[in-house]
Amino acid sequence: MGRWGITLPLTGVPVLDHRALVAELAGLGYTDVWSAETAGTDAFTPLALAAQWSDRVRLGTAIAPVYTRGPATLAMTAATLAEVSGGRFVLGIGSSSPAIVERWNGVPFHEPFKRTRDTLRFLKAALTGEKVSEEYETFTVRGFKLERAPAHPVPIMLAALRPGMLRLAGREADGAITNWLGAADVPKVRAEMGGGELAARIFVCPTEDADAARALGRMLISTYLTVPAYAAFHDWLGRGEALRPMHEAWASGDRRGAGALIPDDVVDALIVHGGVDRCRARVAEYAANGVDTPVIALLPTGGDQLDLVRALAPGA
Incomplete structure (x- = not known):
């Protein structure tokens, strides 16, 4: 490394x-x-x-x-x-x-x-x-x-x-x-x-409890990615359609429901979770990619x- x-x-x-x-x-x-x-x-x-x-x-x-x-x-x-x-x-x-x-x-x-x-x-x-x-x-x-x-x-x-x-x-x-x-x-x-x-x-959540990690991840993602700059960032990255239901729920005032609409694969891409060995390997992937x-x-x-x-x- x-x-x-x-x-x-x-x-x-x-x-x-x-x-x-x-x-x-x-x-x-x-x-x-x-x-x-x-x-x-x-x-x-x-x-x-x-x-x-x-x-x-x-x-x-x-x-x-x-x-x-x-x-x-x-x-x-x-x-x-x-x-x-x-x-x-x-x-x-x-x-x-x-x-x-x-x-x-x-x-x-x-x-x-x-x-x-x-x-x-x-x-x-x-x-x-x-x-x-x-x-x-x-x-x-x-x-x-x-x-x-x-x-x-x-x-x-x-x-x-x-x-x-x-x-x-x-x-x-x-x-x-x-x-x-x-x-x-x-x-x-x-x-x-x-x-x-x-x-x-x-963002690294070292736990084998995937449900708990994803719940925390959904809360953070719905808070951050509804900020206009981050929303535009993920549109550019190609996640616009996947995150559209979250944005619509958030805009309507349904803050709790917005997080539930984030797909698992989006959470898993943006939040590193699992055992510490897996988390360390996932972080190393970022380095390998540039x-x-x-x-x-x-x-x-x-x-x-x-x-x-x-x-x-x-x-x-």
């Missing part, structure tokens, strides 16, 4: 309780720790701690929204993480979603492609230590310069689902971060992106999550 990542913090586990696990990760074969940012921890604080608990794993945000922090604040935060990690930090940015940006943070979710593109271009300049005065299409920066530029280059990756953002990631960023796709979908995404690193967050950095997102099964992370390691 090449890279093998884990999403931290784990669901329901306090941030500080990850210290011993993070110290073990590199020895287990994990190369990466990636954070997330929705309504739990922020994307950066857990990584700053992990940088002190391990001097080997790479650390990345997947992702930090481009709307909820100003461009200069993003640059300062990235520079700080690069410093405290000794150059092991990757900044993953993306548009996020209308719920997170507008409903929770009170920021208009306007022209997400352009805002992401403009933020990428600003950060590429600012993180070199250059003084930036620029009128971008979606914001203007006048006279910003980092007091201390990072000693090591900070790779920037873009959250990307469909062709436009995937091409932007391949053309101007250091790579793309994607999720909610099956292993068989990877070649289509890889081909659209072209060059650069491709990371994918893969994902450079598979990143496990562990779904709760009732088992000890720290032990499950150990069991899912590539060298286990």
